[in-house]
Amino acid sequence: MSHDHDHDHTPVNFNRAFAIGIVLNLAFVGIEAFYGWRVNSLALLADAGHNLSDVAGLVLAWGGALAIRLVPDARHTYGWKRATILAAFANALLLLVAMGGLAWEAIGRLMSNEVSLRQQGVTIMLVAGVGIVINTATALLFMRGREHDLNIRGAFLHMAADALVSAGVVVAGALTLWQGWTWLDPVVSLGIAAVILWGTWDLFKQSLHMLFDGVPDHIDPQAVHDCLAALPGVTQVHDLHIWAMGTAHVALTAHLVMPLGQADDAFLNATTELLHDRFEITHVTLQVVKVPFTPSCVPVPDKDKPTQAKSCPV
Known part of the structure; x- marks a missing residue:
């Protein structure tokens, strides 16, 4: 068993980023909701509601980021790292x-022919312009x-998407002012x-996949298997x-089957480093046996597939 090595896995501290982002977006939600109500703009009100959900999302993401810093204990031997997956999923x-x-x-407003007033286009544009800057x-x-x-x-995508959304609202306000297309507000x-x-769909799929202990998308399990199979004596x-x-x-x-005997610490340490450097696997536990004595929980990889083993010797 080996998982101690020299790489630093301390998570980057985003506390300041989360605090600034939450304060800025809460302020903007208030501005956007007020002017959306004043000018009867669904685009502004909807974007205010979306920005409020983003504030909640930032709070969730921040909670997840803080949770991974909690020290593991006898009851939670892996710590609270899964909180980041739960935060991304939520x-x-x-x-x-x-x-x-x-x-x-928006569909309800289109069907009822309830639209924004043309003369409010400037207000919509100015408020959404502030949103572009903040997001x-x-x-x-x-x-x-x-x-x-x-x-x-997840936090980055929300804010980047909001900036694009606010840009769309600016365009809608401009066209409403110029052409009188009052129907454009619910369409936007x-x-x-x-x-x-x-x-958001990709974020949802990835986080759900990881909640059920799926292999992260950036790791090819076949390549990992072939890499381990190419180790000397395996x-x-x-x-x-x-x-x-x-x-x-x-x-x-x-389990690494090595019929000629047990591996030493140098072998285990080198293998751990290899898995980290090539696949970004941060916690490695290897059991070396002469013959397999437990049933495998997963299918044996297809041996007909091209192997990458030759590039992985320790």
Whole structure:
């Protein structure tokens, strides 16, 4: 068994980014809701509701980011890293529900012919313009963490999508003012819902997959199997498991069948480093046996598939 090595897995601290993002977006929600109510703009009111759900999403993501720093104990030996997956899933679910409500309201307004007043186009444009600035600034706070942490990626995507949504509202306000297309306001709301549903679906699928201990998308289990099978003295890789402990932490357990004897600490340490460097697997537990003595929980990988084993020797 080996999982101690020199790489630093301390999560990047985004506390300041979360705090700034929450304060900015709460302020903007108040502004947007007030002017949406004043000018009877569904696009502004809907976007205010969406931004409020994003505040809730940021709070969830922040809670998840804080939870992974809690020290493991005898009852929670892996710590609380899975909280980041739960936060990402709740974030995606919250957005899907909010956008469903937005689409329903927009369709209802179109069918009832209830539209915004043409003369309010300037107000809509100015308020949404503020949203572009706030949402872009908030998205930039999370940009550096979006590639390696699904939880942070969820926060980044929400803010980036909001900036695009606000830009769409500006365009709708301009066209309403210029052409008198008062029907455009609920149509833009439907467009907002479609864009965000499209962007959120992948986050929802990934987080749900990880909740059920699925192999993270960036890891090819066949390549991991072939890499371990190519190690000196290994004749079989048995009972291989790969799963996400959190949105930025991956665990692996496996039995390595080595008939000629046990591996030493140098072998285990080198293998752990290899799995980290090539696959970003951060917690490795290996059991070395001469013959497999437990039934495998997963199917043996297809040996007819091309192997990458030659690139993985220790």
